[in-house]
Amino acid sequence: MTTHRYLPMTEQDQKEMLATIGVDSVDELFQDIPEKVHFKGQYNIKNAKSETALLKELTQLASKNADLKQNVSFLGAGVYDHYIPTIVDHVISRSEFYTAYTPYQPEISQGELQAIFEFQTMICELTGMDVANSSMYDGGTALAEAAMLSCGQTKKKKVIISETVHPESREVLKTYAKGQYIEVVEIPHENGITNLEALKAEMDEDVAAVIVQYPNFFGQIEPLKELEPLAHQYKGLFVVSSNPLALGVLASPGSLGADIVVGDAQVFGIPSAFGGPHCGYFAVTTKLMRKVPGRLVGQTTDENGLRGFVLTLQAREQHIRRDKATSNICSNQALNALAASVAMTALGKKGVKEMAAQNIHKAQYAMNLLKNKGFEIAFTGPSFNEFVIKLSKPVKQLNQSLLQKGIIGGYDLGRDYKQLENHMLIAVTELRTKEEIDNFVEELGDSHE
Numbered sequence: 001m002t003t004h005r006y007l008p009m010t011e012q013d014q015k016e017m018l019a020t021i022g023v024d025s026v027d028e029l030f031q032d033i034p035e036k037v038h039f040k041g042q043y044n045i046k047n048a049k050s051e052t053a054l055l056k057e058l059t060q061l062a063s064k065n066a067d068l069k070q071n072v073s074f075l076g077a078g079v080y081d082h083y084i085p086t087i088v089d090h091v092i093s094r095s096e097f098y099t100a101y102t103p104y105q106p107e108i109s110q111g112e113l114q115a116i117f118e119f120q121t122m123i124c125e126l127t128g129m130d131v132a133n134s135s136m137y138d139g140g141t142a143l144a145e146a147a148m149l150s151c152g153q154t155k156k157k158k159v160i161i162s163e164t165v166h167p168e169s170r171e172v173l174k175t176y177a178k179g180q181y182i183e184v185v186e187i188p189h190e191n192g193i194t195n196l197e198a199l200k201a202e203m204d205e206d207v208a209a210v211i212v213q214y215p216n217f218f219g220q221i222e223p224l225k226e227l228e229p230l231a232h233q234y235k236g237l238f239v240v241s242s243n244p245l246a247l248g249v250l251a252s253p254g255s256l257g258a259d260i261v262v263g264d265a266q267v268f269g270i271p272s273a274f275g276g277p278h279c280g281y282f283a284v285t286t287k288l289m290r291k292v293p294g295r296l297v298g299q300t301t302d303e304n305g306l307r308g309f310v311l312t313l314q315a316r317e318q319h320i321r322r323d324k325a326t327s328n329i330c331s332n333q334a335l336n337a338l339a340a341s342v343a344m345t346a347l348g349k350k351g352v353k354e355m356a357a358q359n360i361h362k363a364q365y366a367m368n369l370l371k372n373k374g375f376e377i378a379f380t381g382p383s384f385n386e387f388v389i390k391l392s393k394p395v396k397q398l399n400q401s402l403l404q405k406g407i408i409g410g411y412d413l414g415r416d417y418k419q420l421e422n423h424m425l426i427a428v429t430e431l432r433t434k435e436e437i438d439n440f441v442e443e444l445g446d447s448h449e
Helices: 011-021 051-062 087-092 110-127 139-154 167-180 196-202 224-231 286-291 334-372 395-404 434-448
Strands: 158-162 183-187 207-214 237-242 260-264 280-284 296-301 307-312 386-390 423-427
Touching (some): 110 280, 110 307, 110 334, 139 167, 139 207, 139 237, 139 260, 139 280, 139 286, 158 196, 183 196, 207 224, 224 237, 334 423, 334 434, 395 434
Parallel strands (some): 158 183, 207 237
Antiparallel strands (some): 386 423
């Protein structure tokens, strides 16, 4: 067995490979490419280093990162610092999982297929929906795909989305919509939630979908019960983008009339340092089952009557005619979906509920401390693990001061909302201790004065 952490290639290896395929040189491999387009210069890259020197340089570069081992984070805005059970890394590090691709051959992919099936099942339980797919690239992609499904299903060309939906997801939607000639209308917020009167004014026969986020980008809980009849007023679909951890304590979107529920499973078992895309999920009612993008895993029995799993309802252009396909999504986040499945399984129903409750309690504790310190809480409605405070200085300036104290501050809302200049979106997860929250409030207060 080799002791190398990579596969080296000697000159002898190169000669043997060339001889095997019947050519005399590497240049001969490229002889069909015209000489005039060959690159003749030198690449502007450093000379190769030894493994030891390279590792040293990369370690020095990595040490410049403000990581969550050395710093305490109050930054959320879609990617959160949550508890990850140790077992997650042990399972996803198994080679049969981390090297697996699409499980086209069920006879040799039962482990992968079962893991995806369990992911689908747990997403359905959390969202209150009938069917979930095997995962999407990320939450933003899932949301845009939900809008496209809505337009295809209703044969309408107008999508209404709340301004309280994640700004990046709204941008992804606009990109999708442009190519499909779909009109996207944004509804403003009032006190941090969707303005119902403004929504009513935009509703008409052309609306394919109404899209909201629950909890929304400001951490506020949208009133789905009031939004649902408006969304269905003209036979459009009600799409809800949701943080699946929050659904451990909140009423499920499915129970409140949602047709499609999407979101990102980053909160379960996927570290924020991964960067993304993480793992989108996509869940629907039975009525829309055959319109779901991507793929689904179904449970069946083999010829011996034993339980087994197979890919099913693959309504994508690799399997059916392009004009009949629901989407051009051709893959999924199987490894990250596995991480989410392992995390949810390890936590269990009680654990997910307790973890979600801790997020609420700790965020509320931080909010009360800041209020007592003289900070203005921007929105007063019920929230999950994020809330917005108003500052007298630029958020960027305060975050630089906090970082010097080992604290990663909240998100600068002025980047996406002009009317929220000098407003900070603060995330408090179950990992934040009382001491960390107390210290954050103290340091923010000192920097703010």
